[in-house]
Amino acid sequence: MSLNGWLQIVLFIAAVLLLAKPMGSYLTRVFEGRRTFLDPLLGPCERLLYRLTGVKPEEEMRWTEYAVAMLAFSAATLVLTYAIERLQHLLPLNPQHLPGVEPALALNTAISFTTNTNWQSYVPESTMSYLTQMVGLATHNFWSAAVGLALAVAFVRGIARRETKTLGNFWVDLTRGTLWVLLPISIVFALALVSQGVVQNFRAYDTAKLVEPQKSVGTDGKTTTITTQTIAQGPVASQEAIKMLGTNGGGFFNANSAHPFENPTPLTNFLQMLSIFLIPAGLTVMLGQMVGSPKHGWAILAAMVVLWFAGTATCYWAESQANPLLHGVDQRASLTQSGGNMEGKEVRFGIANSALFAAVTTDASCGAVNGMHDSFTPLGGMVPMVNILLGEVVFGGVGAGLYGMLVFVIMAVFIAGLMVGRTPEYLGKKIEAYDIQMGMLYLLIFPLLILGFAAVAVLMPNLGLGSLTNHGPHGLSEILYAYTSATGNNGSAFAGLNANTHWWNYSLAIAMFFGRFMMIVPMLAIAGNLAGKKITPASAGTFPVTTPLFTLLLTGVIVIVGALTFFPALSLGPVLEHLLLRAGHTF
Amino acid sequence: MTDALLILALLLAFTTAGLYVDGCDRLKGTKRV
Numbered sequence: 362m363s364l365n366g367w368l369q370i371v372l373f374i375a376a377v378l379l380l381a382k383p384m385g386s387y388l389t390r391v392f393e394g395r396r397t398f399l400d401p402l403l404g405p406c407e408r409l410l411y412r413l414t415g416v417k418p419e420e421e422m423r424w425t426e427y428a429v430a431m432l433a434f435s436a437a438t439l440v441l442t443y444a445i446e447r448l449q450h451l452l453p454l455n456p457q458h459l460p461g462v463e464p465a466l467a468l469n470t471a472i473s474f475t476t477n478t479n480w481q482s483y484v485p486e487s488t489m490s491y492l493t494q495m496v497g498l499a500t501h502n503f504w505s506a507a508v509g510l511a512l513a514v515a516f517v518r519g520i521a522r523r524e525t526k527t528l529g530n531f532w533v534d535l536t537r538g539t540l541w542v543l544l545p546i547s548i549v550f551a552l553a554l555v556s557q558g559v560v561q562n563f564r565a566y567d568t569a570k571l572v573e574p575q576k577s578v579g580t581d582g583k584t585t586t587i588t589t590q591t592i593a594q595g596p597v598a599s600q601e602a603i604k605m606l607g608t609n610g611g612g613f614f615n616a617n618s619a620h621p622f623e624n625p626t627p628l629t630n631f632l633q634m635l636s637i638f639l640i641p642a643g644l645t646v647m648l649g650q651m652v653g654s655p656k657h658g659w660a661i662l663a664a665m666v667v668l669w670f671a672g673t674a675t676c677y678w679a680e681s682q683a684n685p686l687l688h689g690v691d692q693r694a695s696l697t698q699s700g701g702n703m704e705g706k707e708v709r710f711g712i713a714n715s716a717l718f719a720a721v722t723t724d725a726s727c728g729a730v731n732g733m734h735d736s737f738t739p740l741g742g743m744v745p746m747v748n749i750l751l752g753e754v755v756f757g758g759v760g761a762g763l764y765g766m767l768v769f770v771i772m773a774v775f776i777a778g779l780m781v782g783r784t785p786e787y788l789g790k791k792i793e794a795y796d797i798q799m800g801m802l803y804l805l806i807f808p809l810l811i812l813g814f815a816a817v818a819v820l821m822p823n824l825g826l827g828s829l830t831n832h833g834p835h836g837l838s839e840i841l842y843a844y845t846s847a848t849g850n851n852g853s854a855f856a857g858l859n860a861n862t863h864w865w866n867y868s869l870a871i872a873m874f875f876g877r878f879m880m881i882v883p884m885l886a887i888a889g890n891l892a893g894k895k896i897t898p899a900s901a902g903t904f905p906v907t908t909p910l911f912t913l914l915l916t917g918v919i920v921i922v923g924a925l926t927f928f929p930a931l932s933l934g935p936v937l938e939h940l941l942l943r944a945g946h947t948f
Numbered sequence: 949m950t951d952a953l954l955i956l957a958l959l960l961a962f963t964t965a966g967l968y969v970d971g972c973d974r975l976k977g978t979k980r981v
Contacts, residue, residue, distance in 0.1 A: 429966055879965070
């Protein structure tokens, strides 16, 4: 670890905290329908969209109507993406003449992008045409993030409103989130990326002649001399901006943000990380403003920062350690090398920015990577996995992070109520049996999917184990990470396993689908129930949700739920691998 | 044929999710003795 590395980490979180309030205030204005500087430009577009689609923006929806509208929208856009993938060989903007995507992979990818997961069981530059990337996938980067935003706003309205049955209008929230928040920032961000060297074109791939031909030995033992390299390109910058801002994470290229055309400079790396946390941090401020308790928003943001710091510091420390199995190699940090574990990392980012990126991308449900998590040390690789296992609430995905965190807040105030023997209240609303039932449903679906699917994959040699390239505890980590990433709608891969098989494509698709929609429904049910409640005036016995004690309790509840649920699995995976590495074994 | 089956499975999954919405809503009125 170095002072330089720590300074960059501090600079990053300082920038996030500085931007949280302006972003949050802007989100509040957008979703409360107040005037913004973009209204003259976007107001007519919004009204035109409503006229064309027949949406009546003044009509409010109950939580069930809101949920059904969200499901209908997701179903329609999912089928559209599936069709584009299957038919891409017949559609324009396919200069490489790529064939239609195979059905299982097309289904997996359509579900993946609809659920904001962006898990990729394929190599994008050799599988997806430009049209598929733009119309099939990048549009989902906007839509799935806008759906998350809308759901978070609906939850916040549920808390803020009193004695009403409605949470707003899904179509209005979806439209305003896309037009006022995601599109303008993405356009500015894409231009900034282009200025740094991210490509944006529709050309066919170039072929470059290698200065030094390379020899490659195939699996059949035959040696081939490689004399040329294909330079993939395309409309990258426009997809890259929303990929990060919308916490989507699906790369235009297989190497994702480790590819120099996606993430060419330290500045783009910094901006990419910043854009992942920008909206989730702003949403906590929006929560505080909309419920009339700004300090409550800051208390939640503080819990997120504490958990982010714990993960980042652990990962940075673990990756700065030398590999004990590399004898006679200088692995110390110096002016000429990063030191530590540089396998699978870009030298232009080094240890600090690779560890920080890994923590940020898995705290939020982004899933973009600038280093290969599979090559991290066992404890360093455990951090991204634990970040997702905590429920993607540490900043979390756009919208999804806030509503997930609010379910934990309800659990925290419930536990506080149990401790003092008093009916729990949250911002003046009594938390009752139904809220806890739905909260527990939300919390239990997550481990059920991850551990259930991982157990089946481990027990079925022909299905799960057959795709592994590493065995022992590292193989278990790869399987566990895949289902964790899918269910948590993160999308990053630990790699090391071939996921483009029928088993993995279908099982991960099911995990992504249920991990998204089966968790959203009970969350909206809580919101709908809260909206109908009366406000009880605070008394001396009310547990305050604006204090450091609340932040501590909330952090404790998140860690304990995650630790108790997943510790046995983690102890057989990364923890065991760490101990065996120290004893001289590698996998 | 595969495409038709997969799209049918998707629509079934979303219909199930719709029923799940209804189930969660009905649960609200349930009281245990």
